[in-house]
Amino acid sequence: MKVMGASTFRLGEHIIEWILRVCSSLSVLTTIGIIAVLSIESVLFFQEVSLSQMLLDTEWTPLFLDKHFGIWPLVAGTLLTSAIALSFSVPAGLIIAIYVSEYAEEGTRKVLKPVLELLAGIPTIVYGYFALLFITPMLQFIFPEMGSFNALSAGIAMGIMILPMMASLSEDAIYTVPRSLREGAYALGASKLQMICGAVIPGAVGGITAAIILSAARAVGETMIVAIAAGQQPLLHLNPLQPVETMTAYIVQVSLGDTPHGTLEYHTLFAVAMLLFLLTMALNVISLAIRERSKRMYR
Amino acid sequence: MEATTISDPRSHTSRAWAPAKKRPLLARPVTERIFLLLARGIISLALLTLVALIADVAMDGMERLTWNFFVNFPSRKAENAGILAAWTGSLWLLLLTIMIALPIGVGAAVYLEEYGRRSFGTKVIEVCIANLAGVPSVIYGILGLQVFVRALSFERSLLSGALTLALLVLPIIIMASREALRTVPKGYREGALALGATKWQTTWTQVLPVAIPGIATGCILAFSRAIGETAPLITLGALTYVAQVPDSVFSPFTALPIQAFNWLSRPQPEFHTNAAAAITVLLAFMIMLNIVAILIRNRYQKRQR
Numbered sequence: 001m002k003v004m005g006a007s008t009f010r011l012g013e014h015i016i017e018w019i020l021r022v023c024s025s026l027s028v029l030t031t032i033g034i035i036a037v038l039s040i041e042s043v044l045f046f047q048e049v050s051l052s053q054m055l056l057d058t059e060w061t062p063l064f065l066d067k068h069f070g071i072w073p074l075v076a077g078t079l080l081t082s083a084i085a086l087s088f089s090v091p092a093g094l095i096i097a098i099y100v101s102e103y104a105e106e107g108t109r110k111v112l113k114p115v116l117e118l119l120a121g122i123p124t125i126v127y128g129y130f131a132l133l134f135i136t137p138m139l140q141f142i143f144p145e146m147g148s149f150n151a152l153s154a155g156i157a158m159g160i161m162i163l164p165m166m167a168s169l170s171e172d173a174i175y176t177v178p179r180s181l182r183e184g185a186y187a188l189g190a191s192k193l194q195m196i197c198g199a200v201i202p203g204a205v206g207g208i209t210a211a212i213i214l215s216a217a218r219a220v221g222e223t224m225i226v227a228i229a230a231g232q233q234p235l236l237h238l239n240p241l242q243p244v245e246t247m248t249a250y251i252v253q254v255s256l257g258d259t260p261h262g263t264l265e266y267h268t269l270f271a272v273a274m275l276l277f278l279l280t281m282a283l284n285v286i287s288l289a290i291r292e293r294s295k296r297m298y299r
Numbered sequence: 300m301e302a303t304t305i306s307d308p309r310s311h312t313s314r315a316w317a318p319a320k321k322r323p324l325l326a327r328p329v330t331e332r333i334f335l336l337l338a339r340g341i342i343s344l345a346l347l348t349l350v351a352l353i354a355d356v357a358m359d360g361m362e363r364l365t366w367n368f369f370v371n372f373p374s375r376k377a378e379n380a381g382i383l384a385a386w387t388g389s390l391w392l393l394l395l396t397i398m399i400a401l402p403i404g405v406g407a408a409v410y411l412e413e414y415g416r417r418s419f420g421t422k423v424i425e426v427c428i429a430n431l432a433g434v435p436s437v438i439y440g441i442l443g444l445q446v447f448v449r450a451l452s453f454e455r456s457l458l459s460g461a462l463t464l465a466l467l468v469l470p471i472i473i474m475a476s477r478e479a480l481r482t483v484p485k486g487y488r489e490g491a492l493a494l495g496a497t498k499w500q501t502t503w504t505q506v507l508p509v510a511i512p513g514i515a516t517g518c519i520l521a522f523s524r525a526i527g528e529t530a531p532l533i534t535l536g537a538l539t540y541v542a543q544v545p546d547s548v549f550s551p552f553t554a555l556p557i558q559a560f561n562w563l564s565r566p567q568p569e570f571h572t573n574a575a576a577a578i579t580v581l582l583a584f585m586i587m588l589n590i591v592a593i594l595i596r597n598r599y600q601k602r603q604r
Contacts, residue, residue: 012499013497013498013499016499017410017414017498017499019406020406020407020409020410020414021410021414023402023403023404023406023407023410024406024407024408024410024411024415024421024424024473025424026403026407026469027407027424027427027428027431027469027470027473028423028424028427030427030431030442030466030469031427031430031431033442033446034434034438034439034442037441037442037445037446038438038441041445092341092345095334095337095338095341096338096341096342096345098338099335099338099339099342103335103338112342114589114593115345115346115349116345117520117589118349118586118589119345119348119349121520121523121524121527121585121589122352122527122582122585123524123526123527123528123529123556123578123581123582123585124527124529124530125527125529125556125559125560125563125578125581126352126356126527126578126581126582127352128560128563129356129559129563129574129575129578130352130355130356132563133355133359133571133575134351134352134355160345160348160352163345191328191331192331193330193331193334214433217433218433220435221433221434221435221436221437221438222435223435223436223437223529223530224529224530224556224560227530228560228563228564248435248437248530251437251440251441251534252437252530252533252534255440255533255534255535255536256533261449269441270441273437273438273441276435276437276438277434277435277438280433280434280435281430281433281434283433284429284430284433284434285430287433288429288430
């Protein structure tokens with residue numbers, strides 16, 4: 001180690017600490033940036049379109065000549081695809097998590113974990129391709145009247161995408177349940193499955209809820225699958241066999257067309273993004289709060 | 300395996316103790332058997348899906364995966380179209396994103412783990428990072444559009460794309476690096492400090508070298524996510540016809556996932572074949588990155604023991 005003068009030495013240390021501090025405050029800056037960008041442009045949108053126009057209309061046609069700004073078709077599309085995705089990725093993820101943490105042997109676990117990680121790392125455009133050109137043709141055997149763009153296949157692909165996250169987050173939650181709880185259940189004469197249903201799942205319920213909410217946030221924010229396979233048509237219905245448009249797919253649709261900067265159509269982009277941001281943010285905050293609370297439970 | 304799990308000694312004892320008639324449905328080994336069958340079924344289905352996903356895309360795209368596909372620019376005719384602009388763009392994006400996000404992310408992690416005192420400021424930073432990790436990627440695209448493309452007028456260049464992707468992966472890198480730094484035993488730091496090293500000397504010469512494998516694993520996974528991202532780049536407005544290999548950070552660009560999306564959104568099936576081929580290339584690259592990450596982790600875990 002080279003010995004340097006004491007005063008210059010301190011200065012260097014301070015400079016480094018400041019550089020590192022700037023690095024870490026960048027995340028605060030990003031957060032502020034997102035909120036600022038979305039707020040400024042949304043305000044411009046709401047100067048021209050009132051909130052009641054958005055909430056009381058049932059048609060969303062800002063890109064047409066006859067403009068309507070009812071947000072419900074986009075909300076319904078988002079909820080429908082997310083609900084389809086969650087309706088099977090949540091139970092399946094939970095079962096996988098229980099199996100992996102309570103039943104699987106070390107060997108199975110060693111294979112399963114990287115596979116789940118790989119599934120989680122696959123780009124969403126691949127799932128979009130899979131939904132459009134694999135799941136939809138398969139589903140058309142069952143529902144011959146179904147078109148090539150529909151909410152169901154997009155929802156299924158999204159569920160497959162979410163599954164690894166749901167499974168690994170619930171497994172983390174199950175892992176934190178202390179051994180004493182399990183042994184207590186066994187001591188009371190419970191069988192293994194009774195022990196799981198009576199002690200492990202109630203013990204991990206906070207973490208599992210957090211996992212479900214986080215999966216929901218992921219589903220709401222998912223973009224490419226729905227943009228490719230759900231058909232970008234803002235129709236207000238809850239029929240999974242029909243095409244829908246989600247909030248994220250609308251953002252993609254506007255970005256694809258060359259909408260001139262500063263027009264009303266351009267501002268709708270930010271209003272929709274603001275809604276999406278608030279929705280996912282709320283879900284994330286709730287999920288984090290639940291996770292914090294359940295972590296403290298066993299300390 | 301099935302037999303061993305079901306004849307688990309504990310479940311036998313418990314069955315002997317439980318009153319014969321009042322035993323609820325769940326107590327019966329049959330339910331357990333059903334559960335195990337269900338669980339194995341679901342897991343096999345998940346594995347099968349992974350295989351189907353990769354096999355489907357690879358088989359659809361195989362016929363187009365020739366040398367010409369890699370050295371041609373996009374074209375009106377599907378069989379002449381190639382991914383030269385796309386793969387060079389993706390490579391540039393990847394390298395730029397690494398160059399931007401890696402030092403900042405690791406720096407932030409070092410600050411939070413080694414320097415940060417429990418203060419209101421660090422608490423705010425932590426909350427922001429946790430929330431940013433959950434923000435949908437399209438929103439980052441919109442941020443990039445307003446800040447990098449318009450306000451800083453980098454236009455729809457590689458630099459805008461890389462900066463946007465860097466912001467997107469930053470929370471993941473910070474969290475992975477913090478995790479890696481946390482595994483470094485306290486004694487390393489205390490030893491160095493006791494010898495008179497300063498805080499930074501301790502971090503740079505003792506802590507970081509030990510944490511590097513962990514940081515590398517996390518970062519490779521984060522960057523492999525970055526090259527697969529489509530939505531933020533589309534929001535930036537990167538979906539345009541590009542027939543040039545980028546030569547500077549200010550070049551307009553396209554990338555593999557964008558090119559695949561472009562081809563996928565056309566009605567003709569020949570272009571879908573092109574999309575499948577482009578996706579196969581992307582997947583092959585990502586799986587390679589993932590394997591490298593897993594290898595590094597396994598090696599590191601062995602050394603720890």
